[in-house]
Amino acid sequence: MRIRKLIPGVDPELLVKDAAKLMPDPARRNFLRGAAGLGALTLLTGCDIIDGDTAEGVLRKISSFNDGAQAALFSRSKLAPTYPESAITRPFPFNAYYSEDEAPVVDPATYRFEISGLVDNKKPWTLDELHALPEVSQITRHVCVEGWSAIGSWQGASLGDFLKRIGADTRAKYVFFRCAEGYSNTIDMATALHPQTQMTFKYDNKLLPRAYGFPMKIRMPTKLGYKNPKYVVAMEVTNTDRGGYWENQGYNWFGGL
Numbered sequence: 001m002r003i004r005k006l007i008p009g010v011d012p013e014l015l016v017k018d019a020a021k022l023m024p025d026p027a028r029r030n031f032l033r034g035a036a037g038l039g040a041l042t043l044l045t046g047c048d049i050i051d052g053d054t055a056e057g058v059l060r061k062i063s064s065f066n067d068g069a070q071a072a073l074f075s076r077s078k079l080a081p082t083y084p085e086s087a088i089t090r091p092f093p094f095n096a097y098y099s100e101d102e103a104p105v106v107d108p109a110t111y112r113f114e115i116s117g118l119v120d121n122k123k124p125w126t127l128d129e130l131h132a133l134p135e136v137s138q139i140t141r142h143v144c145v146e147g148w149s150a151i152g153s154w155q156g157a158s159l160g161d162f163l164k165r166i167g168a169d170t171r172a173k174y175v176f177f178r179c180a181e182g183y184s185n186t187i188d189m190a191t192a193l194h195p196q197t198q199m200t201f202k203y204d205n206k207l208l209p210r211a212y213g214f215p216m217k218i219r220m221p222t223k224l225g226y227k228n229p230k231y232v233v234a235m236e237v238t239n240t241d242r243g244g245y246w247e248n249q250g251y252n253w254f255g256g257l
Contacts, residue, residue, distance in 0.1 A: 080196055080221035080257070083139045089150035092142075092203070094211045095225065097245075104180040104231050106215050113216065117176075117236035120167025127215055131201055133157035133165075138196060140221035142228070143257055154219045155202035160193040168237045176242040177218055180231035185244040187220070187227065188254070196221050199232075227255040 094100045112124035136158050143149045163170060175192040177185050191197060200217040201208055208214045213230025220228050226246045236242070247253050 078222075080140055083141070083151050085139065085153065087151050088139060088153055088204070092150055092152045092212065093148070095144060095146075096230075098181070100211055103210055105210065106180050106231060106233070108215060111215050111233070113232070114178075114234035115166060115236075116234070117238045118169035118172045119237050122166075127201075130157065130199070130216070133162065133199075136198060137205075138198065138219070138221065140196065140219070142221075142225050144225040145251070145255075153204045154198060154200045154217075155205060156198045156200035156216075156219065158195065159197045159199050159218065160195065162199060163192060163237070172237050173239045174237075174241055176236040176238055177229045177232050178234040178236075179229050180233050183229055183231070183245045184242065185218075185227060185229040186242045186247070186253075187218075187223070191220060191222060191256075194220070194222060222257055224252075224255045224257065226251060 094103075096103065108127050111127050113126075113130060114124050115122045134157060135155055137153070137155045139151060139153045141149050141151050159175075163175070170189060170193060172189055174186050174188060177187075179185075196219075198219040200213070200219040201215070203209060203212050208217060213232070216232040217230045218228055218232055227244075241253075244251075244253075247255075
């Protein structure tokens, strides 16, 4: 019989709890209910956890399982909660992997939103053209993977309507975004077409501040904060998963709430 070794410096119970954090709520509760130790992870993944590399591989399998479960549960007809103006968090917090004074500065006069991939009309869009699109508004909660949340007021254009306007192939699997500071993010087409997914140009009915992503943020209240790219300068409709800044470092790809 093979004897399992504990990972030096790793608490088995904490490892199980960390794995559970990667799951949606129903799966998390069921997993923790039956998780007395590392045996739960071994049962789920078919791996003996004997060292750090194996532990990382197990957590990646859990993450992959979570992505699949969330994608299967996602519905374009299910809306995220909305709130009254009185619930807005003021000031809405700045959050990024850099300080606020390092946020990119984009010149509105020369800005062009570049379009590529499986799209009929690849004409770049100026800010004036984007701002002329029919406006939709939402007051929704931003949920950060770090554990905090804030409610904000966002105005812009429906991404789903924009994709149809430019003749995007909505049978494609993914939409990829590139940002001014080097950030990038890939989302699934179902999320791109969700009625609350928004090309955001304003915060609280005023031009989107630099701190919140000027000139464009992709607001997705069905996703965790890191899936909501800011300072967006380009979009590609594709059948290739282009990954993303945090996803390439091991964060969940789907990132749903």
